[in-house]
Amino acid sequence: MTAVLTGARVLVTGGAKGLGLATARAVLAGGGAVAIADIDEAAGAEAVASLSQEGTAVFVALDVTDDASWERAIGEAVEAMGGLTGVVNNAGIEISHLFVDLDPDAVRKILEVNVLGTALGIKHAFRAMRPEGAAGGGGAIVNIASVAATIAFPGIAAYSASKSAVDRLTKVAAAESGRLSYGVRVNTVCPGLVPNAMGAQLAVDMERLGLFPSVDEAVGAVVSLTPSGRLATEDDIANGVTFLLSEDAAFINGVTLSIDGAMGM
Numbered sequence: 712m713t714a715v716l717t718g719a720r721v722l723v724t725g726g727a728k729g730l731g732l733a734t735a736r737a738v739l740a741g742g743g744a745v746a747i748a749d750i751d752e753a754a755g756a757e758a759v760a761s762l763s764q765e766g767t768a769v770f771v772a773l774d775v776t777d778d779a780s781w782e783r784a785i786g787e788a789v790e791a792m793g794g795l796t797g798v799v800n801n802a803g804i805e806i807s808h809l810f811v812d813l814d815p816d817a818v819r820k821i822l823e824v825n826v827l828g829t830a831l832g833i834k835h836a837f838r839a840m841r842p843e844g845a846a847g848g849g850g851a852i853v854n855i856a857s858v859a860a861t862i863a864f865p866g867i868a869a870y871s872a873s874k875s876a877v878d879r880l881t882k883v884a885a886a887e888s889g890r891l892s893y894g895v896r897v898n899t900v901c902p903g904l905v906p907n908a909m910g911a912q913l914a915v916d917m918e919r920l921g922l923f924p925s926v927d928e929a930v931g932a933v934v935s936l937t938p939s940g941r942l943a944t945e946d947d948i949a950n951g952v953t954f955l956l957s958e959d960a961a962f963i964n965g966v967t968l969s970i971d972g973a974m975g976m
Contacts, residue, residue: 714954714957715741715957716743716957719956720795720846721738721745721796721799721956722745722771722788722799723746723748723799724748724801724828725748725803726748728749728908729905730902730907730945731749731799731801733949734952736762737949737953739762739765743766743797745766745768746768746770746771746784747762747768748773749802750772750774750775752770755770755772771788771791775824775828775832781832785835786845794848795839796850797850797852798835798840798851798852799852799855800833800853800855803824803825803873804825806869806870807866807867807913809865813868825870826873830880833884836852837895841895848894851895853952854878854897854898854899854900856902858975860877865917865922866916866917878967882965885897889964896961896965898964898965899967900952901967901968901970902947903943905942905943913929914930933974937972937973939974943970943971
């Protein structure tokens with residue numbers, strides 16, 4: 712069931728596709744407005760068009776690794792939606808590699824998008840939603856980490872490290888927001904493997920790296936590690952995100968919500 716988000720105004724990074732788009736759709740289903748923020752402007756425009764019958768959706772161009780891009784995107788979102796009550800730091804990348812073949816440039820790219828991108832998202836969400844900010848009414852931030860932050864799965868070292876960092880950023884941000892009376896809650900969601908484009912590519916990579924004999928066996932290994940006995944869906948994750956954005960979660964702050972079928976327990 713989608714959380715009630717009447718009056719919410721939420722920016723979702725990486726919102727043009729996959730989990731980001733599913734989250735945007737869930738925000739609209741809950742009665743909120745959404746700003747889809749993405750570096751892919753064509754996909755962003757297409758996503759907004761697909762959501763046009765479901766509620767208020769706008770697109771803002773955003774490179775999550777660029778401070779000035781964040782400042783501009785948040786300003787455009789506040790103006791277009793008439794405020795801001797939530798930011799979902801969903802944008803992320805995964806590049807699989809074995810340690811013996813580790814590519815420093817690939818690691819830097821993962822850390823820039825997943826860690827720096829999330830940190831800048833927190834920065835500019837705080838600036839907008841704290842009492843003296845452009846929106847000024849408080850709100851909620853949800854950072855998307857991964858079950859990879861809680862388990863050791865081969866071939867994804869840099870990605871796992873980046874998502875562990877996202878979880879720790881969340882704890883520090885929640886503490887700062889409380890101490891400085893920003894009125895902004897900050898929580899993390901750790902999704903399990905979702906069979907979308909990123910999840911499918913991961914399975915292909917596991918075969919390519921020689922870690923599993925086939926794509927099917929790679930997927931089967933993940934399912935076998937999941938007590939619930941299946942992969943996650945994008946809706947499973949989006950429903951958890953919208954709950955954390957909603958007033959039903961008003962006293963939930965600094966937590967890590969695992970939506971992984973108990974894979975990471």
